[in-house]
Amino acid sequence: MGKKIKKIGVMTSGGDAPGMNAAIRAVVRACSYYNVECVGVYRGYQGLIEGDFVELKARSVSNIINLGGTILKSARSKEFMTKEGRKKAHENLINAQIDALVLIGGDGTFTGGMVFNEEYNFPCIGVPGTIDNDIFGTNYTIGYDTALNTVVEVIDKIRDTASSHNRLFFVEVMGRDAGFIALNAGVGAGAEEILIPEEDLGLDRLLESLKRSKRSGKSSSIVVVAEGDKIGKNVFELANYVEANLPQYEVRVSVLGHMQRGGSPSCFDRVLASRLGVRSVELLLDGKTNLMVGLVNNNIVTTDLEHAVKGHHEINKELLRVSDIMSI
Structure with missing residues (x-):
């Protein structure tokens, strides 16, 4: 005792x-x-x-x-x-x-x-x-729940701009070793693709998915990327690769960073x-x-x-x- x-x-x-x-x-x-x-x-x-x-x-x-x-x-x-x-x-x-x-x-x-x-x-x-x-x-x-809601709210705002300018946005969220934020926020915000450390999507599959989205009539797309995803060295390299191989897309990157930690x-x-x-x-x-x-x-x-x-x-x-x- x-x-x-x-x-x-x-x-x-x-x-x-x-x-x-x-x-x-x-x-x-x-x-x-x-x-x-x-x-x-x-x-x-x-x-x-x-x-x-x-x-x-x-x-x-x-x-x-x-x-x-x-x-x-x-x-x-x-x-x-x-x-x-x-x-x-x-x-x-x-x-x-x-x-x-x-x-x-x-x-x-x-x-x-x-x-x-x-x-x-x-x-x-x-x-x-x-x-x-x-x-x-x-x-x-x-x-976790607060961070998810913050990310979804931000992605909703980014989608407004993506739709207005027919752009592809890569949105990087926190998750160096785990993709929980990316996966749940991506589903909640209606992302076209979600890249997480636990699942190696691969560059070829990512490109094919984005081509399929384009063929289906989508004029803009959101790809949510956990910071620990291993497809590219970083989200900017990934965006450059996609833009080089899919010139029909105007690509932008948004790194949400520490705003995910803050807030009530x-x-x-x-x-x-x-x-x-x-x-x-x-x-x-x-x-x-x-x-x-x-x-x-x-x-x-x-x-x-x-x-x-x-x-x-x-x-x-x-x-x-x-x-x-x-x-x-």
Whole structure:
């Protein structure tokens, strides 16, 4: 039986995602509900090393559920990757009498927590916050739904211009290692083609698909490209290749970039963050550690941090099939 949890630290790490503030709010208010102290850690693991802590009470997190980004800031810490850095972090936690941590972030965040728990037996619970939706053990990560809606809204606007000028647009979205945003946003926005890291469409098939679209009477097309797609070295090279081989198309490129991370979180992300944040506190109070909370079939579940990091979240093959049918 571990020692009684009296004070919980909460931090955000890695890339920011809409809904992180809602998760912070949920952790703080769950702590207040269960009469446990809560401490915010600024700038992720770097803040742990520097002892950059702030006491958080229920009223400290008023009016943040609607805010994008993270009030606790986020940073990547090379120093935490060293034993010396982790030793400093542990000393600061002990000095601040913090008994456990809630880690809001992605696989890099969870890897750090896993190593820290292994070295110091320090209780950690992970909450998946990343727009990429690439974490094993949950159907949805915090921020993914908002990012999808942002991308679809932007593509809708781009289509207006594409239709007006009979242009082919390549729209690059985030997803260096996973095509969840590209696939779902592409289907939702009616893209003619969707290029993702998990499926190698190939240049010949892409050209044939665009020719078929032209023959069917389409005067403009949208191709959604995940940044990790391997067909070309980058989206600009891909666009140049298509323009050289299909001169009937006037090709343009739009890279959406970091706008996908920002903005007020959707209702879905706010509710998801609230559910996962509350459960993370309850797990720590129940003596659990080294777990990630997630949502599967609308139920809150837990997964070992190691499985969350090393597991593979499969792309939806049915959605790929639907995408092919819709592009006719």
